Amino acid sequence: MGLAVSLYSTIDFEQSSQKLIINGCDEQFQNEQNLTYQAFVRGCHFLNQPVPNVKITIDNHVPVSRGLGSSAVCIVGGLMGANLWFDSPLNKKEILTLATEMEGHPDNVAPAILGNLNVSFTDSLENIQNVAFKVSSDLFFVALVPDYQLSTKKARQVLPKSMDYQTVSYQVGHAVALSKALETGDLQLIRQAIIDKMHEPFRSKLIPDYSAVKSICEKDGGVLYISGSGSTLMAIASNLNDAQKIIDETKKSFPNWKTHLLSVDTKGASGVLI
Numbered sequence: 085m086g087l088a089v090s091l092y093s094t095i096d097f098e099q100s101s102q103k104l105i106i107n108g109c110d111e112q113f114q115n116e117q118n119l120t121y122q123a124f125v126r127g128c129h130f131l132n133q134p135v136p137n138v139k140i141t142i143d144n145h146v147p148v149s150r151g152l153g154s155s156a157v158c159i160v161g162g163l164m165g166a167n168l169w170f171d172s173p174l175n176k177k178e179i180l181t182l183a184t185e186m187e188g189h190p191d192n193v194a195p196a197i198l199g200n201l202n203v204s205f206t207d208s209l210e211n212i213q214n215v216a217f218k219v220s221s222d223l224f225f226v227a228l229v230p231d232y233q234l235s236t237k238k239a240r241q242v243l244p245k246s247m248d249y250q251t252v253s254y255q256v257g258h259a260v261a262l263s264k265a266l267e268t269g270d271l272q273l274i275r276q277a278i279i280d281k282m283h284e285p286f287r288s289k290l291i292p293d294y295s296a297v298k299s300i301c302e303k304d305g306g307v308l309y310i311s312g313s314g315s316t317l318m319a320i321a322s323n324l325n326d327a328q329k330i331i332d333e334t335k336k337s338f339p340n341w342k343t344h345l346l347s348v349d350t351k352g353a354s355g356v357l358i
């Protein structure tokens with residue numbers, strides 16, 4: 085289950101005289117291993133086209149390894165860049181299949197491509213099944229972004245290898261109810277349905293300020309969850325006043341953190357040929 089929020093990066097792909105130039109990201113990513121470039125190359129290969137010399141310029145607003153889907157942005161951006169380059173032969177469903185193959189699962193690439201709340205899985209025929217839910221516009225999302233990273237790899241290592249039947253049954257019921265509660269905007273139901281036994285008890289230990297921020301959020305009437313695999317903590321509030329209080333209090337306690345008041349994106353990734 086993944087939610088598309090209004091935090092965007094813009095990536096330009098241009099003809100270049102050199103094989104590859106990358107601007108706008110850390111030096112460690114300015115090479116052929118860059119995930120956006122890797123996805124661009126994957127797209128070209130899939131389309132049976134030669135990989136052109138390219139200059140990639142990234143205007144990035146999605147922080148790396150903070151649970152806000154920066155890897156999904158790179159993968160979706162690279163694939164969409166290749167698709168546009170060759171006059172858009174692929175539709176979004178086909179891009180989703182390629183992106184899932186690269187990311188390993190559809191949960192973050194599906195909302196990045198399609199927008200909204202997306203529940204997705206790989207079916208028995210290896211196709212991606214995807215159900216979109218519109219999220220109530222009465223809800224306000226606040227990303228509270230710590231000044232420390234947490235890689236998805238590390239956040240997966242702390243998860244148990246299996247879940248007992250009782251916990252699975254608890255979690256499935258909660259997940260289904262949460263989808264509906266987000267759709268109707270019922271914050272009281274969200275507060276109950278979002279209680280998680282699958283990853284938060286384990287991953288919260290990797291986020292030293294989790295309990296302090298949860299207290300701030302709940303005192304101000306909101307609901308808190310770990311975004312993606314962390315470290316970002318996402319608050320949901322039912323009005324702008326509560327959302328602003330959560331931002332102000334978090335900034336007071338954690339002046340180095342970034343905060344973003346977000347809405348749900350309903351369109352997903354888009355691109356234009358210039």
Ligand SMILES: Nc1ncnc2c1ncn2[C@@H]1O[C@H](COP(=O)(O)OP(=O)(O)OP(=O)(O)O)[C@@H](O)[C@H]1O
Pocket residue numbers: 109110113118119120142144147148149150151152153154155156158192234235236237311312313314
């Ligand atoms: N702007 C960027 N430029 C180059 N590579 C990037 C950029 N953003 C992300 N990446 C790649 O994605 C990796 C981060 O992926 P990771 O899955 O750890 O975090 P995330 O996608 O931000 O979190 P989550 O999957 O929980 O939402 C980086 O190590 C790098 O390989």
Ligand SMILES: N[C@@H](CCO)C(=O)O
Pocket residue numbers: 191192236240283312313
């Ligand atoms: N949903 C993934 C994070 C997104 O890659 C996880 O919880 O590990």
